[in-house]
Amino acid sequence: MRNTKSTLFVITLTVIFFMLISNVTNILTHKDSYTVADQTREKQFSPRRALPQITDSNDNLIWFLQISDIHISMFREKSRVTEFSEFCQITLDVIKPTVVLATGDLTDATDSDNIGSHQNKGDWEFYKQVLKEANVLNKTIWLDIRGNHDTFNVISLESPQNFFTNYSIQGKENPRSYLYQIEKNGILYSFLGVDACLKSGPRRPFNFVGLLYNQEIDEIKLLIEKVKESKSEHTIWFGHFPTSCVLSQSDGIRSLLGSLKQGTVYVCGHLHTLVSNMYTLQNDGFLELELGDWKNNRRYRLMAIDHGFISFTDVGHREWPVVLITNPKDALFVIPEKENLESIANSTHIRVLVFSVSKITEVQVNIDETGWLTCIHKNGPLYVLEWDPSIYGRGLHHIKVFVKDESNREKIISQPFSLDGARPSFKLLSRIALMGNxxxxxxxxxxxxxxxxxxxxxxxxxxxxxxxxxxxxxxxxxxxxxxxxxxxxxxxxxxxxxxxxxxxxxxxxxxxxxxxxxxxxxxxxxxxxxxxxxxxxxxxxxxxxxxxxxxxxxxxxxxxxxxxxxxxxxxxxxxxxxxxxxxxxxxxxxxxxxxxxxxxxxxxxxxxxxxxxxxxxxxxxxxxxxxxxxxxxxxxxxxxxxxxxxxxxxxxxxxxxxxxxxxxxx
Known part of the structure; x- marks a missing residue:
């Protein structure tokens, strides 16, 4: 009997092992903890046109926001709507983003008993009313896209239950995947939305994972060609589902996102805070960043592209000041195939974006605990400090920024940076959640x-x-x-x-x-x-x-x-x-x-x-x-x-x- 028990145990372990082997291999073989030697750096960083030197200039800088899983509901937690209204009025007025990405689950689509699930017109009316009262279209470019909750009990795009078409900002012109391009300071930026929602959206619980149909993949490929033809320098992918939650009928979503050289990042939601800080660098060469939900955690994301480097910070509603270091970039999020660290090594200034509802009175920087130095305010939210990057040529270093405003609100943030490719590792649970299947x-x-x-x-x-x-x-x-x-x-x-x-x-x-x-x-x-x-x-x-x-x-x-x-x-x-x-x-x-x-x-x-x-x-x-x-x-x-x-x-x-x-x- 001992032999029989052992045999059954071995069989069980073997089944489990082969079930997970492909995911584990994909995750563990991912290179996110290594040092790029001088002689191999040219192999790690793809050639791209020479960018202007990173100085104290306001040129080559754009910032935008992301909000996800708002779950507006006419039945529960009214503060979810009122605080969303605050976000659209106060936060947008302070940060003044060029673009806001609303990445799905705009409404909750559940009944008053929280059991049934279908589209509630009242939820969508709240969503539209908040955006209208906040006058968001005169403040920013609002790019919204559907999530799985937005398709509960929706048989097709033509269904009268598909309220996304008439109550969202983009729904009428862009009911599924779409491309939006803007030009700023002579640079063209592309925002490419990926709608992986099911064509026919069943009610809960069978509407959790997305699907890219062949027709949708073909449409996205046409959008990719438009990006290439337009010679856009930067592309931000956005959608509701993490790539780990998207099936596809042919090309996998990761290879699709990685096929665009200008595509540096894919931002999404859906998993709420299943794992904290769900970020990873996919094997296909792009960052994937899942944002915690607005529904229960009131999270939103500030992102910036500064001289070709993309940086971000996830913050909570009403948490002021909001601080983002754009140079030197956080070493964890450097994209080896698309960002050249030589630009940071040749830069002349540390660059920090600072926002608050009160006037900023103090911005200081500390590198490797060598003492605090005061930054100079340039234009808008940009604060700079002259530095000598050659001092930090080897290994990981840490930069801290201290910010204080007139209302005595204070914020200290810290992040690692490197000039030779050294980097920390992404958290294992985050990698499993985003790199698995x-x-x-x-x-x-x-x-x-x-x-x-x-x-x-x-x-x-x-x-x-x-x-x-x-x-x-x-x-x-x-x-x-x-x-x-x-x-x-x-x-x-x-x-x-x-x-x-x-x-x-x-x-x-x-x-x-x-x-x-x-x-x-x-x-x-x-x-x-x-x-x-x-x-x-x-x-x-x-x-x-x-x-x-x-x-x-x-x-x-x-x-x-x-x-x-x-x-x-x-x-x-x-x-x-x-x-x-x-x-x-x-x-x-x-x-x-x-x-x-x-x-x-x-x-x-x-x-x-x-x-x-x-x-x-x-x-x-x-x-x-x-x-x-x-x-x-x-x-x-x-x-x-x-x-x-x-x-x-x-x-x-x-x-x-x-x-x-x-x-x-x-």
Whole structure:
């Protein structure tokens, strides 16, 4: 039996290993912690036209803002809207950004009970009203794009439920991916929005991962050609979904984003604060920066392109002053293939952007704790300090900036910099969240849980048959917790009326269908683990696997409860051990099953509230699983003696204790 347990353990680990190997290899082989030697620097930095020397000039400088996952709702947290209004009025007036990127989930699209999900006209009216009252179009260029919440229960772009078209700034002219270009100080900047929302947006929970259709990829490639033809010097990609949450029918989104030499960064949202500071440098040569949400955390991002170098800082609403060091750039975020550190090494001034609602009274700089030096105010938010970069030619150094305004608000920020390519490493969790593949992970988790549910039961059954046939010696085990559970699972697997449903039902769930009904209001759809068919469209499965994994986990726990019940029935038939079980004994047997059954009923009920009666009735995954486990529980508690007779060929009871025996019980 030890060998059998070891074999099962090894098989499980092997499955998990191969599920993750591609993601782990991609992440761990990424070069983000290295030093670029002088002789190899030309290989690391791609050739580009010589930029003007970084001095104290206001030329070659642009700054802009990003806000994401606003989740405006007419039903909850009114401060979400009022503080968004403050952002559009006070923050924009102070920072005066050239562009604001609103990267999706503009509205919440949930019902008052927070269960149902569809487009609420009131949410969109709030969004439009705030922008209008703040007069944002006369302050800045507002580039908004859809998120998954903005497509809940939207069958198509032409649907009357697609309020993004009429209530957003860009929706009417740019309903999906689009390009916006501006020229400043003789330099052309491109902002390229990527809409990866599903063409047909189902209600929750099956609208989490984005998809780039072939048609959309072709449209984006045309936009890329426009950028190249226009000779734009800088391109900022923006969208709602991180690349780890986007499927594509042909070209992968990362190779698409990396194909544009002028494209330095992709900014997005969606994951809120799943992991703090979700930033990474993708293998395709661009920075990916996920922004924490406005919904609960009131975050926004200040970004700047200063003499070809892109810098950013994520700040909270009402946190003043806002400070951004643009030269020397943070070493962590240098893009080796697109930014040349020689420009920093040849620069004459440290450059800092400072904003506050009160007048700035003091800006000081400290490098490597060598003392504070006062910066000079140039124009607008720019403060500069003359420096000698040759002093810092080797390794990592640290620069601090202290800022104070008339209202005695103070801010100190610090960041590393280097002139030779030395850099710190991105956080591992951030890299996993952005460089992995959520769809692959969800799918892998589902099939791992499926194997863990089915394989042990089949293995016990197979070994049991070999023992009964005399082809394998009866296992000998020491007494203990594992022996007890092996015995219970063994006995369960030997009973036909329980074994076959336990094995066949999970296998059925691996290919479906799971449910049939109104996945989108007024449109019948069919849910499979590997995707959803609705209105003639196929939506590849992703979060469906998460939902299925939850049900497999519950089913696994119910199998353990069934094993307990079968063991109790086994004792009853062999030694009449449970004829007068105490109240606590009955509770110990029944309560775990009842709690899980209640959870299954709740999940089925929620599914009914979200998708309606038809989907509830035609739901093998939700509604039928309740019936399925209820029937199996009844069968386990009422097993006749003939059903457990074969198990007694391996297990028998003496003095009320079960043990393995070589005797045959007739």
């Amino acid at each position: 959520f769809s692959l992970i969800f799918q892998g988790a589902f099939y791992v849980f499926l194997v863990l549910l089915v394989l042990p039961v089949i293995s016990y059954r197979f070994i049991h048959k070999l023992v009964i046939q005399g082809k394998l010696r009866k296992p000998v085990m020491r007494k203990g917790f594992f022996r007890t559970w092996i015995r219970k699972m063994w006995i369960l697997s030997s009973i036909d009326r329980l074994f076959w449903p336990i094995v066949l039902y999970p296998i059925y769930l691996s290919f479906g269908p799971w449910s049939i009904g109104y996945i989108i209001e007024d449109y019948i759809g069919v849910v499979f683990p590997w995707g959803i068919f609705v209105n003639g469209s196929f939506l590849p499965g992703s979060f469906t696997y998460v939902y299925g994994t939850l049900h497999l986990l519950i089913l696994q726990l119910q199998v353990f409860n069934l094993a307990n019940a079968v063991d109790s029935r086994f004792r009853y038939h062999i030694v009449k051990a449970d004829l007068k079980k105490s109240f606590w004994g009955n509770m110990k047997l029944t309560l775990p099953f009842a709690m899980l059954m209640i959870l299954q009923i709740i999940l089925a009920y929620l599914f009914w509230l979200i998708y309606g009666t038809v989907t509830f009735l035609l739901g093998p995954l939700n509604t039928w699983s309740v019936i399925f486990t209820g029937v199996l529980w009844h069968l386990a508690l009422t097993l006749p003696v003939k059903c457990i007779r074969e198990a007694t060929l391996v297990w028998q009871v003496e003095s009320g204790m079960l043990h393995q025996t070589d005797d045959i019980v007739n």
